[in-house]
Amino acid sequence: MQGINEIIYLILAACLLPYVFAIIAKIAGGFKVADNQNPRDFLAKTTGLAARANAAQQNSFESLPLFIAAVLIAEYMVVSQIWILLFGTAYIILRILYGLCYLANLSSLRSILWFLSMLCPISLLLIVIKITS
Template identity: 55%
Template sequence: MSALFGLIPDTAAAAIWAMVVASLLPLVMALIAKAVGGFKLADNAHPRDFLQRTTGAAARANAAQQNSYETLPVFLAAVLVAMLFFVPQSIINTLAWLYVLIRIGYGMAYIANLSMFRSVLWVLSIICCLMLFYLAIRISI
């Protein structure tokens, strides 16, 4: 059975693509922060200084970028551990792509300043990771 209503094939490649997309989300958030904040070519000499001076939606996009980097290692480890312990690929793919979709929503909620919704999405994304670890543990017992 294919993952996410038949949209994702039951192959390891689908989980790997989810990891690639999740790894690119911080970059997307940084690009949004720069675009909204009015980044100019001259700002490229010190882009972190530029991002620290931003306010409003640009600052929130930068914060979403930072949080994306913070949760990424947990997600990558969870997917790899689940694959290592032979959790059914359809489950891995479903949870991996669900994580990616939730994190996209998280970034949008952060930029839109929907703090409570953002926090709920953060918890849901971590639950995806924890479920992958839990399933790997259950299989290894």
């Protein structure tokens, strides 16, 4: 049961990560209480660091379904928890680095990290396909 708790923490971390970038975007953009009337409009009008943090937030949300599905399917299909934890941890670390590159405006490195992070859930799904074939 120890492994399942770690897997739940990985999913939780992946789900919370976009909100970290949202907070950074709002702070960097000078978000005020009045902006809460339409926070998406506020974020859409930001530039620079705030806009990049918002983009990192959006992309983090976009990648969540694939990650969560891959982890849950791998767990359901009884993939070794070592593989789930390895690819899950790598995904989280790569997504953090990806976000930091987004904030620092390092577009080429950011793209490489995005690609590597997406390979993590894809690899889990390929393992599932291999063990069920």
